[in-house]
Amino acid sequence: MARLRRAQTSTSSAESSSRVDKIGRRAPIVHSVRVDKVSRGAQILRFIRATVVVVITLIMLIPVFWMVLTTFKSHPDAIAVPPKVFFKPRLVDSFVFLVTDRFLLPRGKLAQYPDECKESWTECVRNKCSEPRSGKELAWYECVALESGQLVTGPGKYGEYVINSLIIAGCSTAAAVVLGLLSGYAYSRFDMPVKDFQLFFILSQRFLPAVVITIPIFLMYKDLHLQDTHLGMIILYTVVNLSLSVWLLRSFIDEIPREYEEAAMVDGYTRLQAIRKIVLPNALTGIAATTVFCLIFAWNEYAFALMLTSDVARTAPAFIPTMIGRGVVEWTSIAAGSLVFLIPVVIVTFALRKYLLRGVTFGAIRQ
Amino acid sequence: MATIELRQVEKKFGDLHAVKPMDLTINDGEFMVLLGPSGCGKTTTLRMISGLEAVTGGQILIDGRDVTWAHPSDRDIALVFQFFALYPHLSAWQNIAFPLQAEGESRANIEKRVSEVARMLGIKHLLHLRPKALSGGDKQRVGLARALVRRPAAFLMDEPIGALDADARETMRAEIKQFHLTQNATTVYVTHDQIEAMALGDRIVVMSMGVVQQVGTPAEVYYDPAKLFVARFIGSPGMNLVTGGYADGVVHLPGSNPYPVPPAWNTALQREMGSEGDVIVGFRPEAGRVTGTGPLVAEVYATELHGAYTVLHLSLNGTVVHIRADRGIDYPIGTAVRFDLDPEMVRFFDPQTEAALRLPFDGAQDKTQDTALRRAQDTALTGREH
Numbered sequence: 101m102a103r104l105r106r107a108q109t110s111t112s113s114a115e116s117s118s119r120v121d122k123i124g125r126r127a128p129i130v131h132s133v134r135v136d137k138v139s140r141g142a143q144i145l146r147f148i149r150a151t152v153v154v155v156i157t158l159i160m161l162i163p164v165f166w167m168v169l170t171t172f173k174s175h176p177d178a179i180a181v182p183p184k185v186f187f188k189p190r191l192v193d194s195f196v197f198l199v200t201d202r203f204l205l206p207r208g209k210l211a212q213y214p215d216e217c218k219e220s221w222t223e224c225v226r227n228k229c230s231e232p233r234s235g236k237e238l239a240w241y242e243c244v245a246l247e248s249g250q251l252v253t254g255p256g257k258y259g260e261y262v263i264n265s266l267i268i269a270g271c272s273t274a275a276a277v278v279l280g281l282l283s284g285y286a287y288s289r290f291d292m293p294v295k296d297f298q299l300f301f302i303l304s305q306r307f308l309p310a311v312v313i314t315i316p317i318f319l320m321y322k323d324l325h326l327q328d329t330h331l332g333m334i335i336l337y338t339v340v341n342l343s344l345s346v347w348l349l350r351s352f353i354d355e356i357p358r359e360y361e362e363a364a365m366v367d368g369y370t371r372l373q374a375i376r377k378i379v380l381p382n383a384l385t386g387i388a389a390t391t392v393f394c395l396i397f398a399w400n401e402y403a404f405a406l407m408l409t410s411d412v413a414r415t416a417p418a419f420i421p422t423m424i425g426r427g428v429v430e431w432t433s434i435a436a437g438s439l440v441f442l443i444p445v446v447i448v449t450f451a452l453r454k455y456l457l458r459g460v461t462f463g464a465i466r467q
Numbered sequence: 468m469a470t471i472e473l474r475q476v477e478k479k480f481g482d483l484h485a486v487k488p489m490d491l492t493i494n495d496g497e498f499m500v501l502l503g504p505s506g507c508g509k510t511t512t513l514r515m516i517s518g519l520e521a522v523t524g525g526q527i528l529i530d531g532r533d534v535t536w537a538h539p540s541d542r543d544i545a546l547v548f549q550f551f552a553l554y555p556h557l558s559a560w561q562n563i564a565f566p567l568q569a570e571g572e573s574r575a576n577i578e579k580r581v582s583e584v585a586r587m588l589g590i591k592h593l594l595h596l597r598p599k600a601l602s603g604g605d606k607q608r609v610g611l612a613r614a615l616v617r618r619p620a621a622f623l624m625d626e627p628i629g630a631l632d633a634d635a636r637e638t639m640r641a642e643i644k645q646f647h648l649t650q651n652a653t654t655v656y657v658t659h660d661q662i663e664a665m666a667l668g669d670r671i672v673v674m675s676m677g678v679v680q681q682v683g684t685p686a687e688v689y690y691d692p693a694k695l696f697v698a699r700f701i702g703s704p705g706m707n708l709v710t711g712g713y714a715d716g717v718v719h720l721p722g723s724n725p726y727p728v729p730p731a732w733n734t735a736l737q738r739e740m741g742s743e744g745d746v747i748v749g750f751r752p753e754a755g756r757v758t759g760t761g762p763l764v765a766e767v768y769a770t771e772l773h774g775a776y777t778v779l780h781l782s783l784n785g786t787v788v789h790i791r792a793d794r795g796i797d798y799p800i801g802t803a804v805r806f807d808l809d810p811e812m813v814r815f816f817d818p819q820t821e822a823a824l825r826l827p828f829d830g831a832q833d834k835t836q837d838t839a840l841r842r843a844q845d846t847a848l849t850g851r852e853h
Contacts, residue, residue, distance in 0.1 A: 359552035362519050367613070368540040368569030377565075381556040 164442070170435035171195075175248065178431045192221075193248070194432035196241045198258050198440070202250040210249050221247045257411075257419065258437055265415040266444065267330055269398035272337035276394045277387060279338070280345025281353075285375060287346065288353040289361075299350075305343040310403040318407055328409045336404055341394040348393070352386025353379065388455035392448060399445055416441050469530040469543075469620035469653050470495050471516060476525035478511050478677075485511045487677045488525060493621075493655060498647050500668035501657045504700070508677040509657045510625055516655060517546050517623050529620060540569070545614035549626040551606040553598035559609045560585075560594040566617045584612045587649075588642075604635040611646065621653040629658065640666060661701050665689065673697045689751075691814065695821040698749050698814070704778070706749045707788040710818060714743040722784030724763045729810035731826060736815060739824050746824075747816040752778065754812035755790030761807035767798040781806070 170178050172189040210218070217229035217238075224243035230236055238246065245252045286292075287299060317336065318327070326332030356379060364374035380387075405418035420437045423430060449456065471493040478486040486508040493499045501509035514520035516527060518539035527535045534542050545566075553562050560581060567577045585591045588608045598606055607627055614622055628639045644667055647654055658664055664671050665685040673680045673688055673696070681693040692698035698706035711718040711726065716733050718726045726748065728736060736746065757779070765781035765788070772794060779790045781804065790806060798804060815824040 357550070357552065359548050359550060360554060362517075362539075363546065363548060363552040363554075363613075364565070365519065365539045366517055366544065366546040367566035367617070370538070370540065373569075378554055 167435045167438055170431055171439050173432055175428075175430065175432055178435075190432075192241075193244055194430075194436035195440075196244040197430055197433040198436045199256045200241060200245065200252045201254045201256050202245050202252050205246075205249050205251050209251075213246065217243070218246060218249075257414075258416070261414050261416045261419040262441065264330065264409075264413055265399060265417070265441075268333045268337060268413065268415060269395055271330075272334045272341060272398045273391060273394040275334065275338040276341035276345045277349075277391050280342055280349045280390060281380075281383070281387065283342075283346050284349030285353050285379065287350045289358065299347070302343045302346055305340070310340075310401070314403055314407045317404070321408055328412050328414075330413045333405070333409065333413050333415070336408070337398040337401065340401075341397055344397075345390045345394055348390045349383065349386050352383050352389075356382045385455045388452040392452055392456060395448055396445055470528075471621060471653060471655065472526075472528040472531075473512075473516070474526040474528070476512070476515060476527060477523050478508070478515060478520065479523040484677050486515070489679050491672060491679070491682065493653060496651045496653055498654045498656065498667060498669040500664040500671045501655065501674060502659070502661060502664040502668075502671050502700075503674035503680075504659055506676075507674040509659075509672075509674050512674070513623050513625055513655060513657045517544055518542050519546075543620040545617055545619040545622050547607070547610050547614050547622065547624040547627045549629050551598065551610045551630070553601075553606055553609055553613075555598055557597075558594065559590065559596055559598070559601065562598070562609055563594075563612045563616050566613060570617070580616055581612075584616045587615075588612050588646075602635070603631045604639055607631065607639060608642075611643075615646075615650070619652075621655065622650075624654065624656045626658055627656075628663070629660070643667065661703070665701070673700065675700070690812070691823065692749075693823050695747065695749075695816050698816070698823075702751060704752060704789045706751055706814070707755075707790075708747050708749045708816070709783060709786055709788060710745060710747050712743065713740065713746045718746060718748055720748065720763065720783055721786045722765065722782075724765075724783060726762060726808070728815075729813060731810075732813070732815060732824075735824055735826050739817065745818050747818050749814040749816055749823075750788075750808050751812055752789045752791040754809040755779075755788070755792075755806050756809065757790065757792055757796065757804055757806045759805055761805040763806050763808075764803055765806065767800055767802045767804060769800065770797055772797075779804075 169185070169187075171194050172191060173184070173187055174190045174193065177184050177187040212232040214227075214229065216227050217224045221240065221243035224238060224246060225240050229238050229243065229246075231238060242252050287295065292298070321327040321332055324332075326335070360378045360382065361371070361374040364378045365371060369377065400417055401415070402417045405415045409415065409418060416437070420434060420441070423434050423437065471491075473489060473491040475488045475490060476486065477484065477488040489512070491499075501512055503509045511520060515522050518534070518537060518541075522535060525535070526533060529542060529544070539546075553559075554565065557565065563581045563584060564577050567580060572580075581594070582591065585594055588611060590605060590608045590612060593601060593605055593609070598609070601609065610627065624643075627643065628636045631639060640663060643656075647667075656664075656667060668685055670682060670684055671688050672682050673694075675696045681688055681697045683691070683693075688697055688701050692701060692706065695708060698708060709720050711720040711724075713719075713728070713736055716728050718728060720726050740746065763783070765783050767779060768782040768787055769780040771778045771780070774794070776794050777792045777796050779792050779796070779798070780787050781790060816822065817824060
């Protein structure tokens with residue numbers, strides 16, 4: 101209320117000096133009154149600030165950069181000591197290895213393939229090479245494997261687990277944001293007994309690290325048959341995210357003056373309609389910020405996923421490290437798996453960036 | 468249009484009485500102003516009528532229908548907010564159309580009524596703009612349009628021009644008056660500005676600490692305040708209130724100033740307090756007249772030229788009173804001056820009950836004064852006879 105008043109008096113006084121005539125009607129703007137001069141000191145300061153930001157950003161991006169490099173290396177290049185920065189890129193190998201199960205052909209078997217099939221996978225495809233025993237033509241990805249002397253035995257689990265991740269993170273984020281919006285609204289607008297304690301209690305769900313509560317949850321889930329199910333993981337991530345989303349959305353809704361809904365209610369709408377038509381559009385910033393935070397948590401979560409899922413509902417973060425433990429460590433496919441895994445969060449964050457800039461500073465909807 | 472009736476309506480926040488039980492009837496087509504300092508319960512009363520605040524006790528009737536527990540949307544009222552409360556994500560047109568959409572009006576009908584209202588309030592050229600791009604005055608015009616477009620039974624306005632700057636406020640005040648005269652709609656208007664209340668109201672409810680102090684026409688609350696609070700609050704500066712000892716037709720004011728009570732009042736005073744006792748003498752600044760033969764003597768404490776007139780601050784042995792004098796008058800500070808009070812405009816208050824003492828024939832002469840004043844006000848504000 102007080103904030104609203106301040107915001108409005110400041111705009112009205114700014115307008116009255118330049119753009120509003122005596123009787124409160126708008127006067128046309130005849131010329132610009134902007135001053136574009138910036139002092140030398142401010143210019144230098146701005147330059148220093150920009151440099152620092154760029155340097156920090158580059159430092160933060162080094163792991164991602166290295167991951168991208170590794171993805172496009174061949175296996176010997178990836179494990180070379182000292183590490184190679186310049187190498188002959190292999191564009192598809194690591195991705196093919198990521199989504200297939202293979203085994204290394206024994207020397208005798210490998211010798212049965214004609215040489216032009218083993219030289220490079222493009223040659224292999226062009227020559228329409230086939231499997232010597234069955235005479236079946238090799239698919240392009242089988243050619244890629246053959247180039248490294250491997251035979252594809254079937255599809256890998258990675259794709260399945262990424263889809264699991266998408267389902268679990270998507271559903272739990274949607275649930276956390278919808279529930280958080282409604283309870284955040286209630287905490288913002290209504291009086292209720294021991295409200296502060298309730299809010300503290302909700303926040304306290306986050307006090308313990310995940311590893312501490314995994315065992316009790318594991319036991320509960322075993323009894324409830326929620327272990328290794330999508331539903332179980334969605335419920336778990338929703339609950340963990342709710343504390344964050346209730347707090348975030350409550351503070352965003354606090355910024356929306358009550359008068360808006362009151363006006364809507366006097367204008368003939370019910371409270372729910374007023375929430376949908378008035379609060380929701382004005383809380384978009386907060387909803388976007390909350391969505392991104394919840395999504396990032398649910399997408400990256402590792403400890404719960406490792407303990408509570410084994411196959412059916414296993415998520416990608418819990419799967420990627422297990423690739424280390426299977427015979428040869430295929431660093432290139434691990435890098436490729438991590439890179440692919442980054443993409444959805446980057447897309448969502450990029451799509452919502454215009455809200456986020458205002459959202460993470462909690463600037464909300466000042467008029 | 469509608470009659471609004473409050474029966475023993477009260478509001479408590481915890482143990483605190485925001486509004487003590489009050490009765491009030493607002494007649495059809497009447498412009499009722501709720502006036503009082505901040506925290507006096509005027510806005511709470513308005514919000515209870517609107518249904519945004521639940522009552523703790525009592526009944527609210529609109530046109531005889533009990534709406535005490537009805538949802539705001541079921542009361543057929545419109546509310547205009549101090550800070551406009553225009554929906555920031557909608558254009559002015561969409562804001563005005565919003566209540567009609569709730570009623571499920573047809574698109575053509577909405578178009579027609581929005582442009583009708585916009586033409587009336589002179590905001591047709593602004594309809595495509597978002598609230599952020601509007602000036603304060605235009606924001607409130609859109610707010611008024613949004614209230615008006617539904618043709619509600621009554622308008623409730625919560626300090627609608629309080630957030631505007633001084634110039635826009637004067638313009639909007641006249642516009643609201645004009646708006647009321649053309650619509651002739653029952654209006655409840657909350658303000659803390661007594662000039663606004665005097666200028667706009669058919670009747671004024673003066674409130675303080677959750678209690679109704681007086682309900683009356685602007686002239687009544689100005690000339691015949693029922694309580695000391697009303698006397699102080701209305702007028703700028705407010706009524707001069709000086710305590711003195713009454714005995715045998717004379718009030719002894721501070722600074723050994725015997726003031727002979729006008730004969731009409733003498734009987735009233737004697738009836739109320741016997742032959743002697745303390746009484747508060749009240750008079751408006753314009754009731755004082757500086758004359759060489761006046762019965763009261765005071766020392767000039769300060770003189771202020773207000774342009775059209777001078778306000779003399781006179782000290783009666785430390786008690787300062789204000790007197791409105793001709794603009795040519797100027798005294799050096801410390802000069803002793805004699806002054807008299809217009810016997811028609813002197814009022815007396817009981818220091819214990821803080822209530823005004825009344826003449827037996829009270830009211831008869833004020834009625835004529837009242838109507839004349841109303842007509843003058845209307846003409847001045849709207850610039851035309853009607």
